[in-house]
Amino acid sequence: MSQQLKNTGSLLDATEALGNWRALALFAASLLGAALVFGVLALTRSGFGLFLGALLSWLVAFYGVNAVGIMLMDASRNGQSRKMAAAVMVSLFSSHRLLLVGLVALGGMLLLLLLVAIVLLLCKIPLLGPLLFTFALPLSALLLGFACFALAYVFYPLAASAVWSGASVRETLVNLLAIARQRLVSVVVKELVLALVVLVSAGIIGGIVFSGLGMVMSMSAGILGGIGDLGMQSMAMMAMGGMGEGGGYVIAGGLGSSLLLAAAMIVPGLIALQGCCQIYLSSIDGLDVSATEQELARRQQQLEQKTQQIKQKIEEQKQQLATPVAAAATAGNAAMALPHCPHCKALLEDANDRFCGECGKPVKDD
Secondary structure: OHHHHHHHHHHHHHHHHHHOHHHHHHHHHHHHHHHHHHHHHHOOOOHHHHHHHHHHHHHHHHHHHHHHHHHHHHHHHHOOOOOHHHHHHHHHHHOHHHHHHHHHHHHHHHHHHHHHHHHHHHOOOOOHHHHHHHHHHHHHHHHHHHHHHHHHHHHHHHHHHHHHOOOOHHHHHHHHHHHHHHOHHHHHHHHHHHHHHHHHHHHHHHHHHHHHHHHHHHHHHHHHOOOOOOOHHHHHHHHOOOOOOOOHHHHHHHHHHHHHHHHHHHHHHHHHHHHHHHHHHHHHOOOOOHHHHHHHHHHHHHHHHHHHHHHHHHHHHHHHHHHHHHHHHHHHHHHHHOOEOOOOOOEOOOOOOOEOOOOOOEOOOO
16 A cells, blocks of 8 residues: 555656756757747648658657657656756667657557457358357457557557667567566556546646636737637637738737647646656566566567578579479580481481481481
């Protein structure tokens, strides 16, 4: 019970991330920079411009948020985070590991789905199929359910935290698999507590923002006059490219509202990142990963052996295909080496023959 209270308290302490002004500033700069990049390139109103803007804005947000995560991980472990420039540099050289972990997890899920599909195909066998399906259905359901549960509550939430701690792709996979095997329930409980903390903080921030925004908009409509409602209507009109009644005030109101809402979302986002770091660190504390490492090494060795066997079979097939061609070429060369009749070009049975067996003409002049 005391341990649970300790873990809950540490997650409640995730709100202290708001005091990390460096991480807060970098988080805001990342999101604002991504929005600015997309907005500038979207002004071209071309398909390529929109695609390039979406790609570049995603890169800015991806590496920026990962840099924020690195700073929060430092604060969770050491109580002090590194400088923003150093965190960005580390993010540029390590954040790709998160993509590789995601691809490995996706590949594992696809292989699992393929295995279940093969089992279901075997269930089409007459007479034996229904009996096999009786056991295949619950086992496959449990297997896929556990895999989805592990992906949703372990791999996707904690993979980034593992990378932020400096773990390699292999170390990340080993740690996440060990957590899924040994501490899945405790991780789920902690993440539910974190979700509650984030929702409460978002509700408080949202209440402050929307109440203040509503009053300011009402006062603006009365004081500035003739501009109508500046809220969601103004942002929708901006998206459609028109100013409508109120002209520049509508655009200014939409921009200001968007910036305010984006800034409000930074707070619960920062709390969520800090909480994920703390959940990961508490989950790997005293975790036994030796069995998982051995299992992963065995699977990797089996994959290498199968790859080598496939390569060997391909080489054998190439040699088998090349042998008849070589034999035919040898036979053709041997046939060309035998003597021929100079008149009908028929093949002579003996090099000492004086007359051709086909046309009867003399082969050699006496």
